Amino acid sequence: MAEAPRLTESAGAVFAVLAQAGRATRPQLASLAGLSKPTVSAAVAELEGAGLATHSGTASGGTGRSAAVYGLGPASGSVLAVDLGPARTRVRGCALDGTLLAEADTPRTRAADAVREALAALPAGAPLRAIVVAIGDVSAPDLAGTGMRPATAKAGPVFDAVSVALPPGVPVHLENNVNCAALAELHEGAARGRRTFGYLRIGVGVGLGIVIGGQVLRGANGAAGELARLPYPWDDDREPRQEALEAYVGSQALLRRAAEAWRETDGPCPRTAERLFALAAEGREPARSLVARHAADVGRLAAAVTAVLDPGLIVLGGSTGADPQLLSGVRTELGRLSWPTEVVSSQIGDLGTVVGAARLAVAKGVQNVTEGAQVKD
Amino acid sequence: MAEAPRLTESAGAVFAVLAQAGRATRPQLASLAGLSKPTVSAAVAELEGAGLATHSGTASGGTGRSAAVYGLGPASGSVLAVDLGPARTRVRGCALDGTLLAEADTPRTRAADAVREALAALPAGAPLRAIVVAIGDVSAPDLAGTGMRPATAKAGPVFDAVSVALPPGVPVHLENNVNCAALAELHEGAARGRRTFGYLRIGVGVGLGIVIGGQVLRGANGAAGELARLPYPWDDDREPRQEALEAYVGSQALLRRAAEAWRETDGPCPRTAERLFALAAEGREPARSLVARHAADVGRLAAAVTAVLDPGLIVLGGSTGADPQLLSGVRTELGRLSWPTEVVSSQIGDLGTVVGAARLAVAKGVQNVTEGAQVKD
DNA sequence: TGGACTTCGTTAGGAAGTTAACTAACGAAG
């Protein structure tokens, strides 16, 4: 790769806000970046020269002279987001303004194919600036040196399988899938406009994505939000066991309790959480009481989060957590136990993880441009 | 008050690092503030003119020309820290470099006297730039408008009693006492050099001060770290009750359990937690097993914190929590349940709260100088 | 069609800070 033409500080700032806005006029860029008009003019000229911005039409704002509109140029390049989900692998390629450029979706086993497919669909001439891989595991610094690796064996093999398909020389960032989904809620979901909130995901397992001041909180071991480790059961005369909480509040446990509670007269016992919730929505017993009970359990989980963080907002997500049937039960239990805290359902479904990973990748990619060099971490 | 002579940005930056360092030469200021020598020279001249800095001797660094040393000037003023503790009220007046200028300590009932005493001992000519009041309560914005007030009735009356003694026109900041103690550990205690940790205080009640990236985390309601609201008891067949945890793990509960476990042959039953710990230190039963049990309980509390935050370090404080006898038991239980997390005992005793409040007040005071105006929040 | 008005973008002058080079002051070695 040729000499990276280092940008001046103001040009970097303008590029960052241009990427965020997608397309903008010079006066808009000036106000967004907090710079003066002459400085923005100079910066735009610089970006245009480097191919990082292009003139893309004009905008007439009713009265007055019409302004030139700028968008990202071809040299700005793209980023890649990979969600190594439990069942499917989802890949997205995006421009630095967040535009979707390529998409792929395969079964987990064909993860590398999905990556190759998406890479092939990206524009060839421009640089790939960052890769974010979302995994259902805590990640740790790679012992070898530069990169990151999943901390446990859980996500290791799939990650390795995908790694071989990734182009060399591009910074790869590992991120927890719940954290990614939280970012998706922050940017285009139920937590838009917030600076601090918790994204509580309830499905087969439980997890929490913490956003404080617009930033994901990762923790010293990248394990912040790993609620499965909350002490449970916990009472004067009971010893907590490791990971017992997940076995209790996860969807497996929900189905197990359904099997126990179900009578012959209740009809066929549901095999999936979705089916159980559907029956509950029809008001059928014992589905309804099981779901109500589940809501109280989730409310307690939320109370544990609130007791520590007091985030002000909790977004419920995940295969069982996102169901609006839970909302009132969760709110009641949380209100009973803890601080006034808003509770809403996720607005983004299964795609949350890729979407959030793409947001993160875009942010890394923009950093890569504005800081001129490879971005570490 | 006369026209506040607004400082230039660089002079403000230099003042901030000078306050932090206490005394420094111009080259030191340049490197600390990240400014060039000429700029620092200009800034120092500006500060000296405003009385915010004074020449205070020279430092010869072995070889080469000896540099002029500067310290804070008389116009830099002072700040006040007030700890409204459950038994005693502690007040400290400090210069903006942290130097202790005045100190007072009275029973809780004579809080206003302590404030007046300390105020009288502060230099008269210079402005009082900030007041921080530490209380054992969550604080909320004052309904009247500008200030803050304790959120519940718990600390309200004492706060009002102190308020009348505070000079008008000085920004008052309320802060939770546990958060203050956490700041003390951060700056001059067991968490020195850390950026993120949790300060777990166990005494009559339980509380957690959270420091992330050197900043105290307050939460949406100022209630972050109010662990008393953790769901407890919690099991498949048990309903959590509000505030039940504090009644269980607080020192009252410890003494209640001691009374239950004590036999005639064990000698006199201890009336205070200190006495119980002393007996345990001698290896006497049942004190030893009660303390061991308490350690496991604290470990579970720590595990709840770790599951949410993964802070990497937990500092144990408070009347029972700070006892080193707990350490190994807490570490064992925490290690069993959660992530690798360092656990150490507090290095600062009862003074932690005032010391931390003073740190906070100094920070506010420096902001007050560099930003020229009243600092809100 | 031609002001009147509004907004865009550029030009000119100034404020603030940086680098580079120079002078000033101090200690130690000859």
Added chain:
DNA sequence: CTTCGTTAGTTAACTTCCTAACGAAGTCCA
């Protein structure tokens, strides 16, 4: 006592960005 190396502080030229003012290019309205 001089000389040399080292560090402090100043001066000068240059960079970057801002404010202010002006010319350019639109819309609105008679």
